[in-house]
Amino acid sequence: MAVELAQVKPLEEKEAPISGIRKAIAKNLKEVLESSAYCSLVLKADVTNLWNLRAKVKDKVFAEHNVKLTFLSWIVKASAIALSEYPSFAARWDGVEGKVYYPGTLNIGIAVDTPFGLFVPVIRGVENLSIIDIQKEIVRLSTLARDKKLKMSDMSGGCFAITNVGSAGVLFGSPIMNKGNTAISATGAIIDELKLNKEGAVENRKVMYLSIAADHQWVDGADMARFQGRIKELIENPEQLGEF
Numbered sequence: 104m105a106v107e108l109a110q111v112k113p114l115e116e117k118e119a120p121i122s123g124i125r126k127a128i129a130k131n132l133k134e135v136l137e138s139s140a141y142c143s144l145v146l147k148a149d150v151t152n153l154w155n156l157r158a159k160v161k162d163k164v165f166a167e168h169n170v171k172l173t174f175l176s177w178i179v180k181a182s183a184i185a186l187s188e189y190p191s192f193a194a195r196w197d198g199v200e201g202k203v204y205y206p207g208t209l210n211i212g213i214a215v216d217t218p219f220g221l222f223v224p225v226i227r228g229v230e231n232l233s234i235i236d237i238q239k240e241i242v243r244l245s246t247l248a249r250d251k252k253l254k255m256s257d258m259s260g261g262c263f264a265i266t267n268v269g270s271a272g273v274l275f276g277s278p279i280m281n282k283g284n285t286a287i288s289a290t291g292a293i294i295d296e297l298k299l300n301k302e303g304a305v306e307n308r309k310v311m312y313l314s315i316a317a318d319h320q321w322v323d324g325a326d327m328a329r330f331q332g333r334i335k336e337l338i339e340n341p342e343q344l345g346e347f
Contacts, residue, residue: 104223106143106159110290114267119334120221122219124219127168128220128221131281131282132279134282135279135281136279137138139318139319139320140159140274140318140319141316141319142316142317142318142319142320142324142327143277143278143314143315143316143317143326144243144314144315144324144328145275145295145312145313145314145315146312146313146315146328146331146332146335146341147310147311147312147313148310148311148313148335148338149298149308149309149310149339150174150293150309150310150311150338150339151308151309152339152340152341152342153174153177153338153339153341154282154293154309155308155347156176156341156342157177158215159213159315160172164347166275168235168239169220170235170238171238171240172225172234172235172238173238174290174293174311174338175213175238175241175265175290176234176235176237176238176241176336177234177269177338177341177344178265178288178290178338179211179213179226179229179237179241179265180229180232180234180237180337180344180345181333181334181337181338181344182229182263182265182288182334183209183211183229183230184227184333184337184344185330185331185333185337186209186211186262186263187209187230188333189326189329189330189333190205191203191222191261191285191319191321191322191326192285192286192322192326192330193205193206193209193262193263193285194206194262194285194321195262195283195284195285196285196318196321197342198320199260203321204328206262207228207264208227208228209228209230209262209263209338210225210226210228210229210260210261210262210282210315211225211226211227211229211261211262211264211265212224212225212226212258212261212263212264212265212284213225213226213241213244213245213264213265213266213267213340214264214266214267215244215245215248215249216270217248217249217251218249219251222253222258223249223258223260223261223264224244224245224248224253224257224273225244225257225258225259225260225261226240226241226244226259227260231233233345233346233347234344234345234347235347239262241263244257261281261284262284263285263286263287263288264278264280264281264284264287264288265287265288265289265290266278266288266289266290267290268289268314269290269291269292269293269311269324270292272292273291274291274292274294274312275289275291275312275313275314276289276291276314277289277314277316278314278316280316280317285317285318285321286315286316286317286318286322286327286330287315287316288313288314288315288331288334289313289314289315289316290311290312290313290314291307291311291313292311293310293311294309294310294311295307295308295309295310296308296309299341307347309311309312311338313331313334313335315327315330315331
């Protein structure tokens, strides 16, 4: 069988304007890095139980609710629980005023990749939502983003954000916090890994890398590890995340 060789496409030398969206993204990211003490950590989670749970319930959920469950919905829920236990990661810190502002509700942004730029719409009141409710919001907001129908109000008020770099096959990354946020989490692709069980036999497990980046001015590395470790614990034991 003949192999079709990849070819370098013809290039066109030209000048083009930078889009308003790209300018806004660049400005915000630069301001965050210039004003923060950036720090990131990576943990590895065994998500075999979550993988099996989704496989067990996804068809029933789709039939009853017309929504396709993704792993992100569980991660958003786990993040909300961890944020409620470690509220410093949901807070807004103001070094000039010498004050820290804790939110009364958990509004979590989800990064959405589109052909015209990255958007981070916000799921509001996650603490009051079920897994299915969260999934419906993920679908609704992602659709608005890709259809260029997001409003500024859809992208404001977030206290934490999650970017699913695993959707592009990436294992882990070093995400940058949204302006005004203390931290952001990145979820990697789920991959197979051979492990020895307690009996010494080899098992195939599903694993995922969880990255967290935060402003080290306001949260310590040990707290970052504990916060992300709590998310890890919850997605490794998805029954703790409640009913759908």
